[in-house]
Amino acid sequence: MGEQPSIELLPKQHQLLEQLVLAGQELSGQDLHARLRGTPLAMGLATVYRHLRQLQQQGLVRCRHLPSGEALFAPTERDEHHLTCVDCGRTQPLTACPIHDAHLSPEQIGGFQLLFHTLEFFGLCSDCQGRQDQD
């Protein structure tokens, strides 16, 4: 983990990555598309998703899925993970990654070239714990 771009990025891929870095928060494909609409950097939804997939395959971008099914993207350089409420879906970032480079033995890895990981915790936020008691 921590590969530098070995291949040249296409201009639009660079734009997308830059948007993700500048945003300072995770964005969905739809978010990125909306954010760029009207600017000279605008691009179609198909292109957004196409390049996001390619960025992922180069290990530059990570994605995680909300319980809603929506996918959120972030640069892998930002090693941030989350705590998500299984009831209301609210998400809060963790301030530190509890595993950093987790200890995976070579036989566990079995030839894979590691690009990134996702680590997500799920539970009930304090509000929803209260609401469950009432139910």
Next chain:
Amino acid sequence: MGEQPSIELLPKQHQLLEQLVLAGQELSGQDLHARLRGTPLAMGLATVYRHLRQLQQQGLVRCRHLPSGEALFAPTERDEHHLTCVDCGRTQPLTACPIHDAHLSPEQIGGFQLLFHTLEFFGLCSDCQGRQDQD
């Protein structure tokens, strides 16, 4: 993590959980629905998803999303995580969870009641590494 059912499970919830345990592997909502079709335990797709969500909210079931967007469910008692190829989507289980009960400080947890976590590693499997070289 490791709550016992504090509330009585509905019969169909119990069936779903049992199917997941018996299957010994992760199943999607569609899988579960298909598996039960034709048996006396059959239930509609809506019911499958409804109960899977409730089982998740009780911390009995965990779900993770494949890059394809499909959600796979497993009992939380099975602490299994994966290595997934961002190219072909192939997944292989890890034989041990590298974090067990990760060290989360109380202020990081911020009132959440932890139910389960997902930890997924992504990379390129050996086949796809080869294929990229050719491209």
Next chain:
DNA sequence: ATAAGAGTGAGTATCATTCTCATTCTGTCG
């Protein structure tokens, strides 16, 4: 037996993502 409430499911709606394919761009070669 009856009524209230929970549980159910067939069909429909939703919505993010992917696919299709015609068009545009870019660089190269004649």
Next chain:
DNA sequence: CGACAGAATGAGAATGATACTCACTCTTAT
């Protein structure tokens, strides 16, 4: 300079998983 090949693009349609609706069917208690 003009034409061509291949890559890149995007509008719109297709896909497919999941959520919603609402009428129906069970329970259970009285």
